[in-house]
Amino acid sequence: MVWAAMVVMVMSTSSFQKVAIFGSTGSVGLNTIKVLQAQKEQYDVRVLTANSNVGLLAAQAKELDAAYAVIADETKYEELKQALAGTDVTPMAGQEALLEAASMEADWTMAAIVGMAGLAPLMKSIEQGKIVAIANKEPLVAAGPLVMEAARQSGAMLLPVDSEHNAVFQVFEPENKKAVERIILTASGGPFRDATFEEMEKATPEQALAHPNWEMGAKISVDSATMMNKALEVIEAQRLFDLRPSQIEVLVHPQSLVHAMVEYSDGSILAQMGAADMCTPITNALGWPERLKTPGERLDLAKMSHLEFRPVDLERFPSVTLAYECLEEGLHACIALNAANEVAVEAFLSHKIAFLDIYHTVSEILRSAVPERLESLDDIISYDKLIRARAKSAMVENNFQQTGT
Numbered sequence: 001m002v003w004a005a006m007v008v009m010v011m012s013t014s015s016f017q018k019v020a021i022f023g024s025t026g027s028v029g030l031n032t033i034k035v036l037q038a039q040k041e042q043y044d045v046r047v048l049t050a051n052s053n054v055g056l057l058a059a060q061a062k063e064l065d066a067a068y069a070v071i072a073d074e075t076k077y078e079e080l081k082q083a084l085a086g087t088d089v090t091p092m093a094g095q096e097a098l099l100e101a102a103s104m105e106a107d108w109t110m111a112a113i114v115g116m117a118g119l120a121p122l123m124k125s126i127e128q129g130k131i132v133a134i135a136n137k138e139p140l141v142a143a144g145p146l147v148m149e150a151a152r153q154s155g156a157m158l159l160p161v162d163s164e165h166n167a168v169f170q171v172f173e174p175e176n177k178k179a180v181e182r183i184i185l186t187a188s189g190g191p192f193r194d195a196t197f198e199e200m201e202k203a204t205p206e207q208a209l210a211h212p213n214w215e216m217g218a219k220i221s222v223d224s225a226t227m228m229n230k231a232l233e234v235i236e237a238q239r240l241f242d243l244r245p246s247q248i249e250v251l252v253h254p255q256s257l258v259h260a261m262v263e264y265s266d267g268s269i270l271a272q273m274g275a276a277d278m279c280t281p282i283t284n285a286l287g288w289p290e291r292l293k294t295p296g297e298r299l300d301l302a303k304m305s306h307l308e309f310r311p312v313d314l315e316r317f318p319s320v321t322l323a324y325e326c327l328e329e330g331l332h333a334c335i336a337l338n339a340a341n342e343v344a345v346e347a348f349l350s351h352k353i354a355f356l357d358i359y360h361t362v363s364e365i366l367r368s369a370v371p372e373r374l375e376s377l378d379d380i381i382s383y384d385k386l387i388r389a390r391a392k393s394a395m396v397e398n399n400f401q402q403t404g405t
């Protein structure tokens with residue numbers, strides 16, 4: 001990331017105002033709106049998008065006086081149009097509309113769609129060369145080299161919003177990059193941090209969704225429970241900070257108060273701390289390079305009795321190892337990891353497969369994935385589709401089933 005050049009550019013402009021939120025109806029989207037509403041500055045919300053939640057999208061668009069409300073599911077267009085009748089908000093629908101919205105003028109864009117569905121609009125936003133706050137980690141995992149190259153070419157600034165990556169961003173000294181020995185991403189360990197294999201074998205979606213520290217969307221909550229989220233984050237960190245995989249470590253930190261650390265050659269470890277509240281990284285990204293006031297929770301250090309750090313139990317959470325294997329293997333493996341995981345998580349949430357079958361499916365798909373020529377976005381999208389089809393067949397062939405439902 002070209003921090004210095006962008007700092008000068010942002011500080012010298014007074015029109016840092018037009019905002020677009022992709023995925024405004026989700027957990028990150030809602031927190032982004034909360035952060036925007038808490039600021040005294042006048043943000044002009046131009047674009048809000050959702051997949052199918054017409055009611056919430058229309059309510060947000062009216063409340064924020066947005067210019068455009070985009071629903072990805074085309075069949076919901078009439079419903080959205082009716083919900084916005086009599087307002088100045090223009091309804092739009094479908095994939096092309098998402099891309100059109102991403103091409104519109106915006107000074108600050110939040111990329112908070114979940115999964116690979118966010119890739120195409122993210123790329124369009126980046127091509128505009130503006131500031132893109134990025135929560136949507138899956139495109140970085142599966143198309144990281146293209147995403148980063150597009151940002152380099154357009155001059156777009158990617159601001160990490162994932163709490164660990166935002167934490168690294170805050171304590172990473174780009175001018176001292178050579179002195180960075182490692183970064184440490186912390187992991188809460190999720191709802192099954194101390195669970196046995198037997199307990200995880202029987203885990204239900206409801207149990208997996210009950211994260212002890214964070215309130216998040218369904219997919220990332222399940223990823224936290226399998227710790228696949230940390231695997232995705234290791235790859236995400238490699239893309240964003242351009243480090244060797246061996247420089248990226250993960251430690252379990254049950255309190256979720258230290259979000260990440262950077263260790264320098266002089267032995268200093270710089271850590272970023274904050275409440276387990278996405279308002280902090282979002283406020284950081286919205287205000288960057290200045291600092292705004294968060295409407296979120298604060299950390300009360302006097303109430304903290306201890307901070308605990310321990311290595312990940314890779315026997316119970318083998319997903320974390322897959323990240324390093326995939327980075328070693330190459331882009332095809334990263335796409336396969338992400339695509340198979342998205343499909344398996346969806347199947348688990350629909351009560352079709354058991355919790356541990358998420359890992360079984362992903363690792364089986366990875367074993368059969370061979371290097372491919374993946375040079376363009378279309379190559380990546382086609383390969384992603386192929387892997388999704390393979391993962392679906394594998395789950396059927398293996399006759400995976402969720403018990404007790």
Ligand SMILES: NC(=O)c1ccc[n+]([C@@H]2O[C@H](COP(=O)([O-])OP(=O)(O)OC[C@H]3O[C@@H](n4cnc5c(N)ncnc54)[C@H](OP(=O)(O)O)[C@@H]3O)[C@@H](O)[C@H]2O)c1
Nearest residue numbers: 023025026027028051052053113114117135136137216217
């Ligand atoms: N939640 C967190 O605290 C957190 C923290 C760090 C990183 N992240 C990352 O941020 C991203 C969003 O997470 P989240 O927890 O906010 O997810 P979420 O609550 O499930 O929200 C996802 C958003 O994306 C929209 N969406 C879903 N599928 C779509 C599609 N096919 N096309 C267009 N839009 C679609 C949803 O619209 P509908 O509401 O209409 O379905 C919703 O607005 C993920 O990549 C996640 O890993 C999240």
